[in-house]
Amino acid sequence: MDKLLKKLFSSKLVKSSFWYTIGNFFIKGISFITIPIFVNITTQAEYGLINNFTSFVSIFSILVGLSLNSAINNASFDYKEKINEFMSSVLFLSTISLCLFLLLGNIYFLFSNTFFDLNQVVFNLMLIQSFSTFVISYIQAYFTINFSHFKFLILSFVSTVINVVFSVLLMLTLFTQNKYMGRVVGGTISFVIIAAVIYWIIMFKGRHFIDKGYWKYALRISMPLIPHSLANIILSQFDRIMINSYLGPAAGGIYSYISNIGIILSVVWVSTNNAWVPWFYGEMNKENYSTIKKVSNYYLVAFTTIAIMVMIISVDLARIMAPEEYYSGLALVIPISLGYFFQFLYSLPVNAEFYEKKTNFIAIGTVASALINIGLNALFIPKYGIIAAGYTTVFTYFLLFMFHYFIAKKITSRQLFDTVRIWSIVIFMLVFSAVLHIFIDYVIIRYILLFGILGILVWYFFKNKNRIMNEFNS
Structure with missing residues (x-):
């Protein structure tokens, strides 16, 4: 582990990413406060x-x-x-x-x-x-x-x-x-x-x-990047505009508030991606594909753990930081956080596409997902309200992940990531989200669930510490 960390932090790119990460947390922290x-x-x-x-x-x-x-x-x-x-x-x-x-x-x-x-x-x-x-x-x-x-x-x-x-x-x-x-x-x-x-x-x-x-x-x-950039904005922002048009500014205010609470996981995703990308590019350049697969497994587990913690804690933060009239949107914490989780997942294969300079596929996938998102929002927001916007976003980010996962595999002609591990985590997160939705009003049960998951991960780490360290150092 020490050798790996020394290797990473000797890179100028990684040093810059570290400071961007610290600064990003600080600046976003001001916005959050x-x-x-x-x-x-x-x-x-x-x-x-x-x-x-x-x-x-x-x-x-x-x-x-x-x-x-x-x-x-x-x-x-x-x-x-x-x-x-x-x-x-x-x-x-x-x-x-x-x-x-x-x-x-x-x-x-x-x-x-x-x-x-x-x-x-x-x-x-x-x-x-x-x-x-x-x-x-x-x-x-x-x-x-x-x-x-x-x-x-x-x-x-x-x-x-x-x-x-x-x-x-x-x-x-x-x-x-x-x-x-x-x-x-x-x-x-x-x-x-x-x-x-x-x-x-x-x-x-x-x-x-x-x-x-x-x-x-x-x-x-x-x-050529304008459609991709606009599609990303549409995926993350246009649902607010549509809610404002269909349901009025009050409903838009509730949805925007809960979305802003979700900024925590967004900051974690952007920051970890800044650290991951230079390391990933370096390993791709050295053709260390087995190392990428091993380390990405731990990256997946680490981010999933953070996502679980943020989803549970954000429910309580949303209660504390706003008046009661916003409580009707508390259930939105789950799909909004899950949406950021799938953004993280789709960034893994997208980084491979960026490395191979196949950016046309990136624009195609993002634009298609944005159009699907608009269509689903137009269909379901008038019927089911603001909660629909949260779940349509989750679904479109899931589609975006699927698209890029198979495109990256085709472009690189190899399996860079552990498919079984990824799908196991996806299924786990979907089940966990459903359970969290059921117990969203039960604080003690939610935190028992949180500490139980963390306990299992800590036990697994110490049980397999030597093997994990060997994989990181290999």
């Missing part, structure tokens, strides 16, 4: 509208920015000596895109009063915040590829804190009668201030605006 603040100073309807607005920002940051931040990685190598000129020129291209969206969007409002419950003022604020979010992600992409993890973390921390503080101040002062607008205006102003500073620095350093060569290069990389 503020959930009860926003829940308690807003009504369910206002909270639902706020999250609806946030979902649109996620979608339009990709559209307005044309996903051009995805071109930074390749450009950092291909235009290493002229990266400043490249970045300023491509950022100017995204500025033209923003102007076109503002123009077309306001023409749209000549014929309609709302855009998915957004009036014209909020729609324009949404576009401006979307562009500002893109600008921040644009420079973050540059920080990431250059291993500037501390700059990445500082920027993420500053933007998160300013956004939260400024929004809360406006909601409690100037917008006490319309806290939804206070959150929207506060978020927009804070992101615009940060993005304006970044924008000026990039333009000042590059001083390069129109360059068709740079534009073609960037668009050739970014355009």
